[in-house]
Amino acid sequence: MKEQRTLSLVEPDGKGFLPGLAIDTVIFGFHEYQLKILLLEYKNTGLFALPGGFIKDEENLNDAAKRVLFERTGLTDVYLEQFYVFGDQSRHDPAPMQAIMQKNGIKITSNHWLLQRFVSVGYYALIDFTKAFPTPDLMSDSCAWHDLNHLPNLMQDHQDIVKKALETLQMNLDRKLIGFNLMPETFTMAELQRLYETILGEKLRRSSFQRKLLSLGILERIAKKKTGAAHKAPYLYRFIPEKERK
Amino acid sequence: MKEQRTLSLVEPDGKGFLPGLAIDTVIFGFHEYQLKILLLEYKNTGLFALPGGFIKDEENLNDAAKRVLFERTGLTDVYLEQFYVFGDQSRHDPAPMQAIMQKNGIKITSNHWLLQRFVSVGYYALIDFTKAFPTPDLMSDSCAWHDLNHLPNLMQDHQDIVKKALETLQMNLDRKLIGFNLMPETFTMAELQRLYETILGEKLRRSSFQRKLLSLGILERIAKKKTGAAHKAPYLYRFIPEKERK
Numbered sequence: 001m002k003e004q005r006t007l008s009l010v011e012p013d014g015k016g017f018l019p020g021l022a023i024d025t026v027i028f029g030f031h032e033y034q035l036k037i038l039l040l041e042y043k044n045t046g047l048f049a050l051p052g053g054f055i056k057d058e059e060n061l062n063d064a065a066k067r068v069l070f071e072r073t074g075l076t077d078v079y080l081e082q083f084y085v086f087g088d089q090s091r092h093d094p095a096p097m098q099a100i101m102q103k104n105g106i107k108i109t110s111n112h113w114l115l116q117r118f119v120s121v122g123y124y125a126l127i128d129f130t131k132a133f134p135t136p137d138l139m140s141d142s143c144a145w146h147d148l149n150h151l152p153n154l155m156q157d158h159q160d161i162v163k164k165a166l167e168t169l170q171m172n173l174d175r176k177l178i179g180f181n182l183m184p185e186t187f188t189m190a191e192l193q194r195l196y197e198t199i200l201g202e203k204l205r206r207s208s209f210q211r212k213l214l215s216l217g218i219l220e221r222i223a224k225k226k227t228g229a230a231h232k233a234p235y236l237y238r239f240i241p242e243k244e245r246k
Numbered sequence: 247m248k249e250q251r252t253l254s255l256v257e258p259d260g261k262g263f264l265p266g267l268a269i270d271t272v273i274f275g276f277h278e279y280q281l282k283i284l285l286l287e288y289k290n291t292g293l294f295a296l297p298g299g300f301i302k303d304e305e306n307l308n309d310a311a312k313r314v315l316f317e318r319t320g321l322t323d324v325y326l327e328q329f330y331v332f333g334d335q336s337r338h339d340p341a342p343m344q345a346i347m348q349k350n351g352i353k354i355t356s357n358h359w360l361l362q363r364f365v366s367v368g369y370y371a372l373i374d375f376t377k378a379f380p381t382p383d384l385m386s387d388s389c390a391w392h393d394l395n396h397l398p399n400l401m402q403d404h405q406d407i408v409k410k411a412l413e414t415l416q417m418n419l420d421r422k423l424i425g426f427n428l429m430p431e432t433f434t435m436a437e438l439q440r441l442y443e444t445i446l447g448e449k450l451r452r453s454s455f456q457r458k459l460l461s462l463g464i465l466e467r468i469a470k471k472k473t474g475a476a477h478k479a480p481y482l483y484r485f486i487p488e489k490e491r492k
Contacts, residue, residue, distance in 0.1 A: 019265040061333020061365055082331055085367050087307020119307055121331050
């Protein structure tokens with residue numbers, strides 16, 4: 001299926017899309033203890049931005065976010081959730097969009113829909129970045145993973161959006177852990193701890209981490225494999241399926 | 247200061263407001279172990295609805311929500327937070343709004359701004375309901391507290407909005423407890439437990455509640471008052487101010 005690339009299809013009056021409302025997605029990619037985010041670079045402008053889009057007249061808001069995620073990564077059925085609406089008046093700054101439109105040969109009229117004030121619904125996703133196929137939109141010339149600790153300058157308030165998304169991810173980690181679907185069927189406590197440490201960006205104490213995670217009531221310890229050195233092998237755990245919990 | 251009552255000021259083309267975007271506020275009221283929500287009843291229609299409003303062209307989204315809360319309760323500086331954006335296409339149902347407009351003598355044109363599809367940002371607040379001054383807007387003839395367990399039929403998807411707000415309130419109770427500002431300076435564990443039980447809608451076991459709350463690291467036990475029957479008096483607690491924690 002050919003992806004839909006919305007930005008270049010926008011008419012000057014925004015026909016076909018909900019007015020004044022956008023979506024920005026913070027797509028976190030995790031793999032082997034690295035945490036990255038997906039960014040677009042706009043053609044010949046030096047501007048980096050979060051993948052985003054608009055909502056079609058007959059489209060559900062959450063479906064529009066799924067569409068954006070699919071268009072940029074080729075992925076469906078991944079964890080994707082609203083986390084905040086960015087609606088300050090001060091975020092209205094038409095200059096970067098004017099630059100992008102100009103570099104893409106789009107005629108700039110003073111009341112062009114893309115240059116109006118937008119309220120943006122922020123979504124975040126967490127995926128295994130080795131499974132995604134980053135794909136630029138028609139206005140951008142790259143779509144690539146960037147290390148969260150070495151981000152380029154982002155346009156408008158996208159830096160704030162990333163910050164808030166990361167805080168939300170960190171705050172909800174216990175509650176969303178299973179839904180993120182980032183661990184194999186069985187895993188050691190040390191492996192789980194490294195996932196936490198990567199997302200939280202800090203080292204954790206082994207004993208208190210283990211105590212806390214066990215208290216969540218979502219982990220089941222699996223019998224050790226019978227090997228000659230069984231006493232040295234770490235315990236394996238699995239997530240208890242929801243219907244078996246409590 | 248005279249409150250602003252926006253709905254009746256809306257022109258057919260919605261001039262002065264952001265297009266297609268609304269706010270709905272679920273204002274929870276707590277007092278002496280009762281949990282209520284604030285509802286409007288629209289004149290001669292039998293329709294009940296959450297207090298809501300629109301965002302002015304030059305207004306921040308969060309400020310618009312504060313304004314709505316102030317207009318309906320007279321309160322400022324209370325806990326108020328976004329919790330979800332309701333953006334399904336199916337929620338577009340102009341019939342109830344047509345009925346409200348008709349009963350209020352507003353001319354209905356087929357493309358009237360109020361009859362278009364709206365995406366609504368849901369906010370929730372939690373206040374002491376004895377401190378509020380419920381005030382109807384110009385379109386409604388009552389603004390009153392309703393027991394959460396005995397709500398009238400709500401218009402459009404407002405029942406879903408209440409449900410999602412309650413789930414959010416319950417899920418975030420530990421984390422937001424201090425911010426809600428519903429306890430006196432000092433309180434007993436039993437008093438705190440009754441707040442939890444009221445909001446969660448279920449009885450809790452005393453020992454496990456106490457253990458869990460103490461593990462949050464936000465409570466400090468105060469020395470018992472020296473009285474003749476000191477050994478029978480329950481311990482008093484206070485919230486540890488953030489700067490003194492850990």
